Amino acid sequence: MNQFTFEGKTKTLILGGIGIGVLCMILTFVMGGELAQARFWSNFLHNSLFFFGIAFMATFATSVWISAWSGWFVMSKRVFEAISAFMGIGGLLMLVIAIGNFADFHHLYHWNDAEAVATDPVLQGKSPFLNKTVYLLVTVSFVGLWWWMNKKLRDYSIDEDNNGSFGDFSQIFSSRKWAAGFLAFSGYSSAIAIWLWLMSVDAHWYSTLYAWYVGASWWVTMIAFVILIVIYLKSKGGLPHLNEDVIHDLGKFLFGFSIFWTYLWFSQYMLIWYGNVGEETSYFWTRAHGYKFLFRLILVLNFPIPFLVLMKNSNKRKYGTLIFTSIVVIIGHWLDFFLMVKPGVRQTAEHLLHAAGGHEAAGHEAAHEVAEHAADIPFALGFSLPGLLEIGTFIGFLSLFLFIVFTALTKANLEPTHDPFIEEAKHHHV
Amino acid sequence: MKTKKNVLYGLYDDEQDLLKAVKASNERGLKIMDVYSPFPIHGLDPLLGLKESRLHIAGFIFGLTGSLTAFLFMSWIYKIDWPNVFGGKPYWPVPAFIPITFELTVLFSGVGMVITYFIINGLSMKTETEVLHDRISDDKFCLAYDVTGTAGEHAGTLESFLKETGASFVSTKEMSDL
Numbered sequence: 001m002n003q004f005t006f007e008g009k010t011k012t013l014i015l016g017g018i019g020i021g022v023l024c025m026i027l028t029f030v031m032g033g034e035l036a037q038a039r040f041w042s043n044f045l046h047n048s049l050f051f052f053g054i055a056f057m058a059t060f061a062t063s064v065w066i067s068a069w070s071g072w073f074v075m076s077k078r079v080f081e082a083i084s085a086f087m088g089i090g091g092l093l094m095l096v097i098a099i100g101n102f103a104d105f106h107h108l109y110h111w112n113d114a115e116a117v118a119t120d121p122v123l124q125g126k127s128p129f130l131n132k133t134v135y136l137l138v139t140v141s142f143v144g145l146w147w148w149m150n151k152k153l154r155d156y157s158i159d160e161d162n163n164g165s166f167g168d169f170s171q172i173f174s175s176r177k178w179a180a181g182f183l184a185f186s187g188y189s190s191a192i193a194i195w196l197w198l199m200s201v202d203a204h205w206y207s208t209l210y211a212w213y214v215g216a217s218w219w220v221t222m223i224a225f226v227i228l229i230v231i232y233l234k235s236k237g238g239l240p241h242l243n244e245d246v247i248h249d250l251g252k253f254l255f256g257f258s259i260f261w262t263y264l265w266f267s268q269y270m271l272i273w274y275g276n277v278g279e280e281t282s283y284f285w286t287r288a289h290g291y292k293f294l295f296r297l298i299l300v301l302n303f304p305i306p307f308l309v310l311m312k313n314s315n316k317r318k319y320g321t322l323i324f325t326s327i328v329v330i331i332g333h334w335l336d337f338f339l340m341v342k343p344g345v346r347q348t349a350e351h352l353l354h355a356a357g358g359h360e361a362a363g364h365e366a367a368h369e370v371a372e373h374a375a376d377i378p379f380a381l382g383f384s385l386p387g388l389l390e391i392g393t394f395i396g397f398l399s400l401f402l403f404i405v406f407t408a409l410t411k412a413n414l415e416p417t418h419d420p421f422i423e424e425a426k427h428h429h430v
Numbered sequence: 431m432k433t434k435k436n437v438l439y440g441l442y443d444d445e446q447d448l449l450k451a452v453k454a455s456n457e458r459g460l461k462i463m464d465v466y467s468p469f470p471i472h473g474l475d476p477l478l479g480l481k482e483s484r485l486h487i488a489g490f491i492f493g494l495t496g497s498l499t500a501f502l503f504m505s506w507i508y509k510i511d512w513p514n515v516f517g518g519k520p521y522w523p524v525p526a527f528i529p530i531t532f533e534l535t536v537l538f539s540g541v542g543m544v545i546t547y548f549i550i551n552g553l554s555m556k557t558e559t560e561v562l563h564d565r566i567s568d569d570k571f572c573l574a575y576d577v578t579g580t581a582g583e584h585a586g587t588l589e590s591f592l593k594e595t596g597a598s599f600v601s602t603k604e605m606s607d608l
Contacts, residue, residue: 270525276518429472
């Protein structure tokens with residue numbers, strides 16, 4: 001079987017998942033309550049970013065390996081390409097956020113509140129970068145360019161199957177140029193996009209390491225998805241020549257980059273903790289005191305579990321341990337994004353409520369007030385912890401993601417037929 | 431007491447030839463004494479039936495010892511023996527211990543594994559090893575059979591087998607027990 005078919009039970013299940021997601025999003029939107037709007041839009045941002053980033057990282061990984069003349073990944077390259085196919089829909093979802101931001105549909109970003117900016121020197125200083133126009137332009141142009149470059153890479157890969165021949169490197173040479181271009185461009189531009197999309201949720205706060213940290217999170221999740229999809233395809237009889245050494249390599253990536261993520265998490269935490277500068281510590285103070293459980297859970301899920309489970313060599317080759325670790329890591333990083341998005345959005349929403357209620361508190365003073373009283377942050381479902389609606393929304397986005405990925409898988413041979421490295425991949429040995 | 435061994439060996443020019451020879455030898459049920467190569471050869475270990483090395487278990491234990499040594503020692507110093515305030519941090523500043531804990535983990539497991547390796551293999555500065563042929567540490571790949579006390583016919587079979595499979599040089603050597 002070199003052709004994947006996406007139909008029957010699996011398709012019904014995935015369409016049902018999308019249905020659950022849509023239902024949960026509608027419920028969140030109409031349910032009412034003070035924070036309902038913020039809850040809906042923060043769920044939207046959280047999940048769109050999470051899955052868009054996974055697709056982005058799949059392109060990034062493909063580019064790295066094409067540039068490095070890698071042979072080992074060729075057998076699984078259709079899976080990477082299929083995941084990167086979500087970049088189109090994911091980009092549209094990000095565009096919805098950007099347009100909503102431009103037209104004031106939502107209040108995800110504190111810097112988008114003109115009244116707050118007027119009384120806040122910190123936000124005024126940042127306003128040449130943190131404003132509606134830049135946000136929209138960056139979203140449209142960067143996502144558009146990434147999508148276009150990804151499409152080129154995919155086209156060469158398909159063209160190779162249709163028109164290539166044994167020993168013909170012409171498509172690889174061409175796609176290498178695009179891959180190198182993508183690496184150079186996206187390496188810088190992704191950081192800028194992450195500052196705007198995610199870091200500016202906490203408008204007063206900044207961290208130089210943040211973009212790397214988010215990128216590492218995306219990368220680990222992307223590898224976890226690749227492992228799960230490869231194992232799924234193998235269970236259906238696909239990819240017969242993908243040997244266990246390739247799986248071993250994917251397991252090593254999951255293991256290594258989980259450690260890399262922890263390294264970045266800790267570097268960011270320790271420097272801020274040690275430096276003890278008020279405007280930097282507020283980020284961690286809020287999370288460590290107001291969101292105690294999640295703050296600790298994320299570390300346990302994303303470091304000790306992959307580290308200890310995958311440390312043994314043979315565990316990187318067994319399906320059981322790999323499936324377990326991949327699922328744990330996907331949940332862990334989803335919660336990681338949850339904790340990156342939610343506290344900032346909640347602060348902005350509460351600030352707006354208080355401003356409307358007559359509690360005069362100017363911009364950054366309010367932020368400091370919240371930080372000082374972080375220990376008193378009351379429990380709010382959907383913000384302090386993910387509620388059923390968040391889980392439903394996640395299932396919806398996950399199903400949409402899988403729908404796009406599986407549809408993309410059906411459109412090409414599972415095993416590339418004329419890749420010059422195909423023999424190397426078949427006999428890959430570690 | 432050291433016994434003498436009579437070793438029949440063949441030198442191959444290419445590691446792929448050697449791999450094929452080892453496979454053919456297994457098929458015929460010939461008992462290989464050992465294989466010598468200037469560098470590790472992919473796929474050789476399972477053919478020779480070698481078990482996975484247990485060195486990494488030693489590495490894990492050394493690493494754990496390192497982590498505990500660093501963490502407990504620092505904790506004892508700063509919490510119990512000499513409490514002091516640095517930069518307004520608590521007496522027991524755990525995040526500040528992590529980098530040093532990591533360093534000692536790496537140091538202990540690295541150095542510990544090297545020492546374990548030397549002890550297990552009986553290597554020291556006074557070790558003298560007999561070498562079958564000088565070029566097995568240079569550019570030749572060697573397949574060796576133990577022919578001590580066997581009749582000449584068996585050695586003859588092995589010799590012709592080595593030549594058939596492409597050995598460029600076949601010879602015997604008397605070695606002290608390896």
